Amino acid sequence: MDHPLARLTAEEIRAARILLDHAGLLTKATRFAVLALEEPPKQEVLAFTEGEPIERRVRAVLLDSDTGRSRTVLASISRDEIDQVTDVDPAVDGQPPILLEEFGAADEIVKSDARWQAAMARRGITDLDLVCACPLSAGSFDVPGEPGRRMLRVLSFLQHHQSDHPWAHPIDGVVAYVDLTSQEVVELIDHETRPIPQEEANVDDPGYVGPARMTLRPIEIVQPQGRSFVVEGDVVRWEGWSLRIGFDAREGLVLHQIAFRDGERDRPIIYRASIAEMVVPYADPGPVRYWQNYFDAGEYLLGQQANSLTSGCDCVGDIHYLDVVVTDGDGAPREIQNAVCLHEEDFGVLWKHTDLFTGSAETRRQRRLAISFFVTVGNYDYGFYWYLYLDGTIALEVKTTGALFTSSYREGDEWASEVAPGLGAPYHQHLFCARLDMTIDGVTNAVEEIDVRREPVGPRNPQGNAFARSVTRLTRESDAARVAEPALGRSWHIVNPQQTNRLGRPVAYALYPQGQPTLLADESSSIARRAAFATRHLWVTRYDPAQRYPAGELVNQHPGGAGIPRWTAANRGLDGEDLVVWHTFGTTHIPRPEDWPVMPVDTCGFVLKPVGFFDRNPTLDVPPPFAPPCG
């Protein structure tokens, strides 16, 4: 390994498994829910110089499938030693994430249950091979006997044949509560029989879709001299930018040590950027689906669900792919080919001016480097696109697409849209939490909230035209739990109070939120306790290497209160400290008929822009377009 943050390799995963085995931590029933790189603390990484010895540690979450007991393990594969073993109390600490193999297990368990079979028979369904049993995270509710048990809840969908898309035919009114350890249906709620929508949704069937249009002529992205970025191992350099690519089974793509070359200096901006959590809470309060909310990172592991991408379809241009390695339930490495895509994109005009007086006319074109991956979690597909622009802008765009989660719709249903005849799509939110471990020109940072402010008419403002900014330093963690205010143009500046630009002002990057609704569930709800991060757009915490995930380490069935609410209760000072910014953003999805049978990409995200980080526009040296000559 050449760097402490290098991605865990297949060999290291194998070595870690052997180490845990030799330490007596594995039995035949042991399943690996997580095996990941334990990153060294930031100060160690920042102090690292090339060629120094590197210690490699891993973190594992082990589940005993016979007993349902689980434990977390920290181990050093460099020292060949187990550093820590912690038993998990699932009623208090939460459950390990859902394993891919448990999807199949849930299907078998419900299909062998007589009550569930009877519920299907009541709905006229006899061929159980055509029923897709959907393994859904159980959440944490006052269901008697449930705390401490490893649960899934199962809603089912019907296929007309083996290649028929099941989401079109929800078998509504019935839900099975499944214990994965005892492998039984603990409770079957057969609330009511609703009609099963019949219209199909087979977007891959030409007979359903109809003839393809013939009017689209090819668009080809040609880069005759190749791409402008350089990839050395996991380090990427492009137009002043440098960063290191990481990939985590839980967060997926991670960007480490994002810096921008300015003169002779590589100026750090973000030490580590990732989507550390996301949750999809649904709005239907009825007895069949009040519990529906999915933490796609903490419960299902975004990185584990990464797609293998295809050039020409998922990405166009001169593409560089990275294969990634995750771990399967046996603790063996599993490679996902072409999981991370890097490419450059033309992005329209960067700057332009035609001068009234001199006649000068100059145009430059913007470009961005896109670093992305796509996941499929059940019915939904999410693309995560980080963009670095020539002018120092950093943006994250999440593309949400795929199939809606569906219900049987009846007139007057308040919590769902009708998207096809008799087919409902319950309202829901997609709320993401970006963890932005900031290093604006170093680790001494502070955060300011910037609003625009109306000035009342008075001696200072006799004509009433005045407006100004109001700047509030967020000095403690309790002050830094904030919501966006679109009408005030609210943004947050991450500044380095010790580094100034040529105007003598602290260098800064601004976070511009989109300001869409935060969590809409009631404050007293289970999901508000479990996804407290989603109740605010912004949180700022003092850096602590153990504070990784905003809803806590083990999110699955966790009763709530972990992560951000627990950490910020310490109310640490934030002024001139090493800071992590947590930004919640996302969409509130009231499905449209046009979102069916497959949803055109919707986007959400945020933008970070330099504000006095540079001394002037850093793109004056971008040459005019190559060909054809402008003007």
Ligand code: CU
């Ligand atoms: Cu949605």
